[in-house]
Amino acid sequence: MSLRPLAGIASVVLLVLAPLACKRDSGPSADYEEAARRFRTLYAQKLDAAYLDPQIGEIEAQLQRVPADSLDAQGARELLQRIQDGRTRMQAEASATDKAIATAREVPAGTSMPTLTPPEPPGKAEPPDAGPPDAGLSGPQAGTPASELVSGFRGCFQRGSPLEVEGRGMRETWALADRTSCRLEYPGHVDSLLLVEQGRVLTLLPKSAVRTVTVTADGGPVTQPAADAGR
Structure with missing residues (x-):
């Protein structure tokens, strides 16, 4: 009885299992853990103003270094998206505030x-009536x-x-x-x-x-x- 058919079957099994073995993830990411910790600390101190803080750029750089096959890859992508959305929103609010202030200061001629x-010079005016308590x-x-x-x-x-x-x-x-x-x-x-x-x-x-x-x-x-x- 020939052993060649059995050898062929074994080769096929090995070829099928090989790709499965290569799909193992690289485990947790130290860059993600550090970036997430820094973001939590910065946000606790400055709330939404953290999105415009210079430190946020360093945090984004760390998140971008997280390997795609890491257990933390999905978390890194979500945190990056949160930072980008928050920055866009805060920049829009700051621009609207500056525009409103500039508009309020414009006084057209003829108005x-x-x-x-x-x-009056100090000392000449009578002290104002304090009124009722806490008024x-x-x-x-x-x-x-x-x-x-x-x-x-x-x-x-x-x-x-x-x-x-x-x-x-x-x-x-x-x-x-x-x-x-x-x-x-x-x-x-x-x-x-x-x-x-x-x-x-x-x-x-x-x-x-x-x-x-x-x-x-x-x-x-x-x-x-x-x-x-x-x-």
Whole structure:
């Protein structure tokens, strides 16, 4: 009896098993474990701002070094996609904020523009009435980040017209919304403006300290008469 047919069958079996043996993965990836740990730490510190942090580029480079046959390959791909989506979203939000600020500062010729009246020298003004306990102490104050005015404080503050401050130039302003709930929540901000400079509230000033100047087409200002001057 010939053994050649049996030898042929054995060869076929070996050829079938060989590709299966080559499909073994390379195990867990040290690059993925390190990148995932760094990302968790950075995100815990900065939240969504982490997507724009310079360190995120190093984390992406580590994830891209994870072998395709690693047990962590799928996790690396998912984390890379999360980082890319987060960066795109944060860049779009930053661009929209910059555009909104630039638009708010544009004042066309021929329109009325509020101007801040220079304050009186220190020592001449009478100290303001403190009012009832804790009156006017809630809400945004000098030093509050302007970003908190957008969605914080129960949405009670809205962007006003840009203000030309003598000696400082154009400045962004915010004011309390004309809603009963907001007036009750922040009584100290009624009839006041929040003057913003370099991304923070510079000061709170009464609306009575603002005078309106009409800018003519040739650029010459025409000061409007003060209203209720006898008050």
